[in-house]
Amino acid sequence: MSRKFPLLDNFNTQPSDDGKYKFGLDSEKISSIKHLKPVFAFDYVCDDNGDFSFCGQLLGASDYKKLVKGLKRISEISYNDLSRDQRFHFHDVEWNDVSVKESDFNKCIYGVAENNGDITPYQFKVYEEARIIGFIYSGVFYLVLFDRGHNAYKRK
Secondary structure, three states, X not given: OOOOOHHHHHOOOOOOOXXXXXXXXXXXOHHHHOOOOOEEEOOOOOOOOOOOOOOOOOOOHHHHHHHHHHHHHHOOOOHHHHHXXXXXXXXXXXXXXXXXXXXXHHHHHHOOOOOOOOOOOEEEEEEOOEEEEEEXXXXXXXXXXXXXXXXXXXXX
């Protein structure tokens, strides 16, 4: 039997017909896809005009231009190299360390506060202080939250 998604042969997930993330599936851990370069998807971006929205009131045209340039640059680097290069601050997100609520993250994905899969959130620096928080499925990085001022992490 030939599989449409050979990358997923090592996972206990069932890909959707179109290869996109479907509710209830687990996200991927970096160790399983570290050799891949990120591809970005916008299916679950927060657009509620809140503090971590891609449609926030403080964002201007120059922010979107920098965002696109940053995503383009990052798409040329493997996940492994992103995690090793301190310039990108690429790592998983521990909900206890950030002011963003896990329930708000889940609402962007599921439409409800509960988590319906085992999703590991990751963040990376896209430009200046701006960070992207999202998750990885089938090698694709799904953008969820946009932290323009690096305000998600609690200051000590």
